[in-house]
Amino acid sequence: MITEGIKMYRFAIIGAGVIGGVFRFAVYGGASAVPCMIACILAGCIGAIGHKFIKKEYRYTLFLGVILVLITEGAHMLLLCVFGLSDVAAKIAFPIIIANVLAMSYCMFIYSRIDRD
Numbered sequence: 402m403i404t405e406g407i408k409m410y411r412f413a414i415i416g417a418g419v420i421g422g423v424f425r426f427a428v429y430g431g432a433s434a435v436p437c438m439i440a441c442i443l444a445g446c447i448g449a450i451g452h453k454f455i456k457k458e459y460r461y462t463l464f465l466g467v468i469l470v471l472i473t474e475g476a477h478m479l480l481l482c483v484f485g486l487s488d489v490a491a492k493i494a495f496p497i498i499i500a501n502v503l504a505m506s507y508c509m510f511i512y513s514r515i516d517r518d
Contacts, residue, residue: 414452418445436484440477447473461513466505474498 422441426434447469455465474497481490 414448415442415445418442418448421445433481433484433486433489436477436480436486439480440473443476444473461509463506463509466509467502470501470505471498474501 418441422438425441426438429437451465451469474494477497478490478494481487
C-alpha cells in the first residue's frame with residue numbers, strides 16, 4: 402500500500418486500503434482481523450500522505466521507504482498489542498518487518514530506475 406500510495410493518486414490508495422482492510426476482515430476473520438484491517442487502512446493513508454507531502458525527487462529513496470515501513474508495521478504491532486494479541490505481535494514482528502523492508506527496498510529500486518528513464 403505504501404509504495405502504491407507514493408507512486409499513484411492519493412485518494413485511490415486510501416480506497417485500496419479500505420478495500421484491503423474490509424477484505425481482510427470479512428474473508429480471514431479471526432482474532433487479528435480488526436487490528437489488521439485498521440493497519441491496512443492506515444498503510445493506505447500513510448502512502449497517500451507520502452504522495453502529498455514528499456517532494457517528487459525524494460519519493461523513491463530507500464531511506465524513505467524503510468522509514469515508512471517501520472512506521473506502518475510499528476503501528477500494526479501496536480494495534481495487535483492494544484487488542485490483546487501481544488504474543489502474536491512478538492512472534493510475527495521481526496519476520497514481517499524484515500519481509501516488508503525487503504519488498505519496499507525492491508519496489509523503491511524499481512521505481513527509481515523507471516523514474517530516471
